[in-house]
Amino acid sequence: MIAKWLGKVYIGIVMVFLYAPIAVLIALSFNASKSRVLWTGFTFRWYRTLFGSSAIMKAFGTTLALALLSAATASLIGLFAALGIYSMRKSGRRVMLFFTNIPLLNADIVTGIALMLWFVRFLPLGFSSILLAHVTFNIPYVILCILPKLETMDIRQFEAARDLGATTLYAFLRIMLPGLMPGILAGFFMAVTMSMDDFVITYFTKGPGVNTLSTLIYGEIRKGIKPEMYALSSVLFLLVLIILIAVNILTGSKEDKYITKNKEIG
Amino acid sequence: MSKKLIELKNISKSFGNTMVLDELNLYIRENEFVTLLGPSGCGKTTILRIIGGFETPDVGSVFFDGKDITKLPPNRRQLNTVFQKYALFTHMTIAENIAFGLRIRKKDNEYIREKIKYALDLVNLPGYEDRMPDSLSGGQQQRIAIARAIVNEPKVLLLDEPLGALDLKLRQEMQYELIRLKNELGITFIYVTHDQEEALTMSDTIVVMNQGYIQQIGTPESIYNEPTNAFVADFIGESNIIDGIMLEDRLVSIGGKSFECVDTGFEKNEPVDVVIRPEDVELGPVEGGQTTGVVTSIIFKGVHYEIQIESAIGITFMAQTTLNFPAGSHVGISVIPDNFQIMHKPQSEDEEILNIEDYPQGQPL
Numbered sequence: 135m136i137a138k139w140l141g142k143v144y145i146g147i148v149m150v151f152l153y154a155p156i157a158v159l160i161a162l163s164f165n166a167s168k169s170r171v172l173w174t175g176f177t178f179r180w181y182r183t184l185f186g187s188s189a190i191m192k193a194f195g196t197t198l199a200l201a202l203l204s205a206a207t208a209s210l211i212g213l214f215a216a217l218g219i220y221s222m223r224k225s226g227r228r229v230m231l232f233f234t235n236i237p238l239l240n241a242d243i244v245t246g247i248a249l250m251l252w253f254v255r256f257l258p259l260g261f262s263s264i265l266l267a268h269v270t271f272n273i274p275y276v277i278l279c280i281l282p283k284l285e286t287m288d289i290r291q292f293e294a295a296r297d298l299g300a301t302t303l304y305a306f307l308r309i310m311l312p313g314l315m316p317g318i319l320a321g322f323f324m325a326v327t328m329s330m331d332d333f334v335i336t337y338f339t340k341g342p343g344v345n346t347l348s349t350l351i352y353g354e355i356r357k358g359i360k361p362e363m364y365a366l367s368s369v370l371f372l373l374v375l376i377i378l379i380a381v382n383i384l385t386g387s388k389e390d391k392y393i394t395k396n397k398e399i400g
Numbered sequence: 401m402s403k404k405l406i407e408l409k410n411i412s413k414s415f416g417n418t419m420v421l422d423e424l425n426l427y428i429r430e431n432e433f434v435t436l437l438g439p440s441g442c443g444k445t446t447i448l449r450i451i452g453g454f455e456t457p458d459v460g461s462v463f464f465d466g467k468d469i470t471k472l473p474p475n476r477r478q479l480n481t482v483f484q485k486y487a488l489f490t491h492m493t494i495a496e497n498i499a500f501g502l503r504i505r506k507k508d509n510e511y512i513r514e515k516i517k518y519a520l521d522l523v524n525l526p527g528y529e530d531r532m533p534d535s536l537s538g539g540q541q542q543r544i545a546i547a548r549a550i551v552n553e554p555k556v557l558l559l560d561e562p563l564g565a566l567d568l569k570l571r572q573e574m575q576y577e578l579i580r581l582k583n584e585l586g587i588t589f590i591y592v593t594h595d596q597e598e599a600l601t602m603s604d605t606i607v608v609m610n611q612g613y614i615q616q617i618g619t620p621e622s623i624y625n626e627p628t629n630a631f632v633a634d635f636i637g638e639s640n641i642i643d644g645i646m647l648e649d650r651l652v653s654i655g656g657k658s659f660e661c662v663d664t665g666f667e668k669n670e671p672v673d674v675v676i677r678p679e680d681v682e683l684g685p686v687e688g689g690q691t692t693g694v695v696t697s698i699i700f701k702g703v704h705y706e707i708q709i710e711s712a713i714g715i716t717f718m719a720q721t722t723l724n725f726p727a728g729s730h731v732g733i734s735v736i737p738d739n740f741q742i743m744h745k746p747q748s749e750d751e752e753i754l755n756i757e758d759y760p761q762g763q764p765l
Contacts, residue, residue: 290487293454296474297481298501298552308500312491 156371163364180365190366193350196261197330200346204268205325209318211269212276219277220284234274245271246338259341267339268332272325279321280314287313316384323381327374402430405588406451406556411460413446420446421457421612428556428590433582435591435599438609439635444592448558451590452481465555475504479556480549484564486541488533494520494544495529501552519547522581539570546581556588563598575601596636600624608632629743633675640681640717644674644742652742655713657691661740673743680739681719683707689732693717695725709733 166175184190219230237245249270253263287310295305333348340349347370351363406428413421421443428434436444449455450462453474461470469477480501489497495516502512520526523543533541542562549557559578563571579602582589593599599606600620608615608623608631616628627633630641644654646666652659654674666672686692693711704720711717711733725731 288485288487288490290483290485291489293474294481294483294487294548295489295500296454297452298548299475299504300500301475302473304504309489 159364160368160371163361163368165361168361180361184362184365184369187362189345190347190350190362193345193347196344197346197348200261200264200268201326201329204265204272204329205322207265207269208272208276208325209322212273212321213280213314213318215273216277216280216284220281234277237271238274238278242332242334243338246335249335250338253339259339260344263339263341264336264344264346267335268329271332271335272328275324275328276318276321279324280317283314283317319384320381323377323384327377330370330374402432404428405430405432405465406590407463408447408450409461409463411447411450411457411462413443413450413455413457419612421450423460424612424614426607426614426617428588430555431586431588433579433589433591433602433604435593435603435606436609437593437596437599437606437635438615439594441611442609443612444594444609445560448481448560448590448592451556452479452558453477478554479558480552480554481558481560482542482545482549482562484560484562486533486538486545488541488544488548490533492533493529494525494531494533494536497533497544498548498551500548505552515551519551522550522584523547523577538566539574542566542574543577550581550585550587554587556590557585559589559591561593562591563595564593571598578602600636608635610635625741627675627741627743630673630675633673633741633743638678638718638720640674640676640678640715642674642676642715644672646670646672646742650737652740655711655715657713659690659735659740660737661742662737663740663742666742666744671745673745675741675743676717676735676739678706678718678720679704680735681709681717681721682734682736683709683719683721683723683725683731684734686730686732688734690734691732693731693733695727695729695731698725698727 161173162170163180164176164178165173166177166179167173215234219227219234222230246267249263249267250259253259253266257263291309291313292305295309296302300308331348332346333352336346337349337352340346345353347366351366354360354363404427408424408426411421411424412419424443424447426447436447438444446455450457453469453472453476457470461468463469464477464479489500492500498516498519499512502515507515516529517526520528523546525540525543525547528536528540528544533544536544542565545562546557562578563574566574575598578589578591582602591599591602600623603620605617606620606623607617610631616623616632618626623632624636627636627639633639633641642654644652646663646669647653647658648668649664649666650661652661652663652672652674683689691711691713693709695707696710696716697708699706701720704722705724707719707721707725709717709719709731717733719733
């Protein structure tokens with residue numbers, strides 16, 4: 135009884151520490167005064183200036199374009215990479231997975247500087263260099279989302295399709311791809327959030343004149359924190375939250391259905 | 401006698417360092433129900449996958465209707481496979497599953513609808529068009545897998561342990577279903593299983609395999625009654641395999657006692673394996689037996705009792721009989737000459753694996 139009660143308190147404390155700062159941030163974005171300690175009333179003013187600012191809206195557009203483009207490109211490349219890794223023998227697969235994991239674990243600042251050094255030699259820093267950098271760090275996330283789906287897939291279904299007269303491509307598109315779709319979508323949305331989240335790598339590869347939301351916020355904050363930034367951060371948080379929920383629904387629902395169906399059969 | 405439809409010539413196949421098939425030769429006749437029977441790892445599934453086009457042999461060729469199809473991909477072969485775990489397309493309805501091959505062949509909708517209905521009637525699942533595979537039982541899924549294969553009107557149906565995942569009762573039902581289907585469709589069935597009872601029930605011809613080699617080819621009766629070596633005898637049903645010495649034609653000595661048999665052509669005093677099926681060991685009163693023994697255990701098996709007898713000639717016999725001989729009782733043991741199967745002893749371990757050349761294919765049909 136006490137253990138149960140203590141457990142609940144513990145969870146409560148963890149939740150407070152995790153989410154209280156974000157809650158405060160969101161609250162402040164609606165605070166009429168610029169003060170960080172006084173609540174003087176509710177206002178949408180910061181949101182109005184936020185959406186009225188052309189610099190912010192431009193950065194928002196850049197962020198969105200980067201996120202979608204880099205996620206889409208990484209999904210395609212990651213899909214082929216996952217298929218390649220899946221069909222490798224055990225030893226080759228281990229080596230490939232090791233190299234896949236390096237960019238995930240590597241410090242962002244190292245990746246950022248390395249990519250910058252690489253890019254300045256070949257192309258002007260700007261939107262395209264950020265895009266390339268984002269595609270690069272997104273690919274491993276996509277691979278890691280698709281591989282488990284491949285491994286649990288019944289390869290006999292593919293063979294059955296071939297047996298019934300399907301070419302390799304047709305069998306892949308009709309039989310494999312629908313099964314992989316939840317993994318591909320999960321990878322895509324994971325990549326979108328990673329791209330939207332990223333500050334360090336973007337900062338090093340962006341060059342002058344181009345800003346994503348995160349680099350813009352950083353620049354603004356150096357001049358002093360304006361309440362518009364609270365509003366902007368809240369909007370970002372909300373966006374990522376929506377995507378996360380979407381991913382959960384997309385990848386979770388199919389498996390749940392499968393489990394309940396299996397239960398029905400008994 | 402119908403013509404040879406599939407011919408495997410000199411097939412060898414290794415996976416890594418493991419030799420799975422070694423210079424294997426086999427042909428299959430039109431409209432035959434052929435079963436590849438053997439323990440797991442004997443190469444039977446590999447043969448099926450080579451015929452289906454999912455594996456390419458390292459050496460050798462596959463002929464279909466006289467044409468070399470060794471390099472032909474599976475989608476261009478006139479045969480269809482029923483996979484071990486059904487491999488139904490889980491994201492499609494039953495109708496879509498069955499129509500898969502027909503759509504690829506660009507058949508019109510009317511034709512496809514009729515074919516689906518025909519196939520579902522054939523496997524006794526009418527009206528299942530709109531169900532999803534997950535909502536069917538194992539036996540039903542298996543029938544759909546068969547329906548999906550046969551609507552394409554293949555000349556040969558390959559079946560890879562299709563009943564392996566079903567329970568005993570369902571398995572027996574499906575055996576009758578398969579025989580019925582085979583007769584109604586009039587096509588060739590190549591069936592892979594490790595279940596000797598399944599093989600004996602359904603096949604026209606059984607190919608017994610072990611360690612990548614064919615051990616014996618023949619009708620179920622000939623394989624059961626005249627196994628060519630101890631492996632086949634042991635694998636097909638239960639047997640007493642006993643050391644003996646062939647004294648002369650039609651006379652074998654077991655444990656120092658001579659028994660009449662019908663086998664000839666052995667050397668004088670050649671050591672041999674003697675196979676006696678448990679149901680051929682006759683038990684009775686002590687006086688009437690060729691030898692005597694003491695019952696050491698008796699187990700009720702339903703149709704019969706399984707009895708272990710320690711005999712006076714020093715050999716433990718297993719017998720199957722409907723009569724009850726309590727443990728400890730003394731019995732007489734007799735075997736009629738016809739029921740001794742005498743086989744050459746293998747010279748070494750390696751020779752236990754017999755080469756196909758030694759056993760020319762006599763596939764009576």
